[in-house]
Amino acid sequence: MKILIPILIFARSGGSRVLSELANEWVKSGNDVAFLCPDSSDAPYFPTIARILWVNDKGQIAAERNPLAKPSGRYHLQSLYAGLKAVGAEYELILANQSLTAWPVALASCGNARKAYYVQAYEAEYYVNMKTAKDLVLAAISALSYQLPLKRIVNAPVYFRYKNLRASDFVPPGMDLDIFKPLAVPRDIDSNETxxxxxxxxxxxxxxxxxxxxxxxxxxxxxxxxxxxxxxxxxxxxxxxxxxxxxxxxxxxxxxxxxxxxxxxxxxxxxxxxxxxxxxxxxxxxxxxxxxxxxxxxxxxxxxxxxxxxxxxxxxxxxxxxxxxxxxxxxxxxxxxxxxxxSWKTVSAKMMAIFVRTLFGDNAKK
CATH class of the missing domain: 3.40.50.2000 (Glycogen Phosphorylase B;)
Structure with a gap:
């Protein structure tokens, strides 16, 4: 499957790690996966073997990013929208992953590409406790993004009916179980001095x-x-x-x-x-x-x-x-x-199965 993941920036957050790891597993299993990212973003903090398409606000795709640019949030959104219009139709699936990316994904014409929206933990309340006028606008944009015509996938059943967020499928985040594993000989509280x-x-x-x-x-x-x-x-x-x-x-x-x-x-x-x-x-x-x-x-x-x-x-x-x-x-x-x-292999396979069943099956729906 050809999958495009539009993002605003390559961040150091847990949500960015999830996207990188999912993309890595999908590439390993034979899929063609690319990130679409404004050319002013930093390079990926979490390594990815997926391709990266750097895009500017004219929709021009480049192999190299433009680290000297210091654009506004508007630049990022315009870049994603223009980039989606330019290359979106080349992909079978486009995966929005944050409330601001959901808007250009939903609004851009991308041929026959299916569109999904992965809503990660805490996003539903990310701006709720912030008090500035900008935060209130972002909170409204985030809330309205859950009404866009995208297949919503959340990362826990608790979000199936959470405030104004509705979904019926979930995929949890994963872990590298080769790193996060127990000691060969576990500590024993019964005999420990501390x-x-x-x-x-x-x-x-x-x-x-x-x-x-x-x-x-x-x-x-x-x-x-x-x-x-x-x-x-x-x-x-x-x-x-x-x-x-x-x-x-x-x-x-x-x-x-x-x-x-x-x-x-x-x-x-x-x-x-x-x-x-x-x-x-x-x-x-x-x-x-x-x-x-x-x-x-x-x-x-x-x-x-x-x-x-x-x-x-x-x-x-x-x-x-x-x-x-x-x-x-x-x-x-x-x-x-x-x-x-x-494990990342397990959760990435679960996400792919949801794509196939709900977006590409006989009863495809959003």
């Missing part, structure tokens, strides 16, 4: 970092074995603890090492439960015990679930999993098995 709690440090209140810190403060008073290891820092100003260590992974390999270095990963986010959340998926894949408010992959069988903003329950669940070695080992084993469904 019990290491981990979390990903984030400033945003909805990520729940403060609840991990508060729970740890209680646990450290109750049991001298507890330590805290925070990835990336981002701690509240003035917060410190003698048993807290900050580490800053510089690659996926180092991030996987971080997960393998902790016994328990706590992820108490407060919004969009059921959505994919990489710390939960990656911790399950590397064999950590996971305590979370409930994100994709985390169930009563694979993790210890807690309510929103409930520090005391986080404390109790951690004490429970430390005491009950049999239950802990069973949930960790179930989590490792669950993680196998999130």
């Amino acid at each position: 019990i290491i709690i981990g979390c990903i440090g984030r400033h945003e209140p909805e990520k729940g970092t403060i609840y991990v810190l508060q729970a740890f403060e209680q646990l450290a008073k109750l049991d001298p074995r507890f330590r805290l290891r925070v990835a990336y820092g981002n701690l509240p100003q003035g917060w410190q603890h003698e048993k807290c260590e900050v580490v800053v992974p510089k690659s996926d390999a180092e991030l996987a090492d971080y997960y393998r270095s902790v016994d328990i990963l706590v992820s108490p986010g407060t919004v969009q439960h059921g959505a994919p959340h990489y710390p939960v998926l990656e911790a399950l894949a590397t064999g950590a015990a996971v305590v979370t408010t409930g994100y994709m992959g985390a169930t009563e069988d694979t993790a210890w679930l807690v309510k929103n903003k409930d520090v005391q329950t986080i404390v109790e669940r951690i004490q429970e999993l430390v005491r009950d070695g049999a239950a802990r080992r069973a949930k960790i084993a179930a989590g490792l098995l669950t993680a196998q469904a999130f």
